[in-house]
Amino acid sequence: MTVLPEAARRLFDAPEFAVLATGERHQCVMWVGRDGDELFMVSKDFRRQVRDVLADPGVSVLVYDRARPQHYVRVEGAAMVETDGAAELMDRLARTYTGEPHVVTNPAEEASRTVLRIRPERVLVYGSPS
Template sequence: MTIVLNDTVRQLLDSPHPAVLSTLNPDGSPQSSVVWVIREGDDLLVSTERGRRKERNLVRDGRVGLTVFDLANPYLYAEIRGTATISEDTGRAVAVRIAEQYLGPGAGKEYGDASDGAVRVVVRITPSKVLGNAAKA
């Protein structure tokens, strides 16, 4: 079933609000990370490094939750549940796009620098359920 995000949820995701990404550790306990997120259609994209706990968790179990809220009005929020897939961030293009949404045009240059040798991956979240008061707006 395809979930279509409403305009309020889209506006939250299109603004530079930090989000909390929750995955499942091997023992079933939750693992949460503050992340930057962008939207591509109704899918959500997060950039991370290969080998980080959230990436390892998602490779093993793609179930994910992401909560985003308006910094000026923290009671306006959306919790998005879904499944995630992982792919390599070729040329770090997604990392740069995300950094520029949060930091401004041209600010993503350092995120595009691969000289550190780290492999960046894209976490693509396909929503299956949207909760919170932004989802009802």
């Protein structure tokens, strides 16, 4: 696993939207969080990004600074799907991005929450933060 440089850590700790790329041509905008040098995203088990990761763990994640879009980070790595802790991590992301706890709108779908844990193998930082 590659260590995230400080510029990457700052972007992943901010409430900036990330683009997750999986499979051959699937991309989606998601919330992203960081545990040490690992990234995490929360999804649902029936979504394409989860199916793609189960078939091929290779992913890339791109996040950029909305105030300075020429400053961005691209992470390439391997993802794994977990179910433990999905509700807690979803709440953590909701609080980061909205300032409010996660609101459960469909309890049946909440049971399908999964965590995509991404272990960086290559990290590229573009532009400068200021």
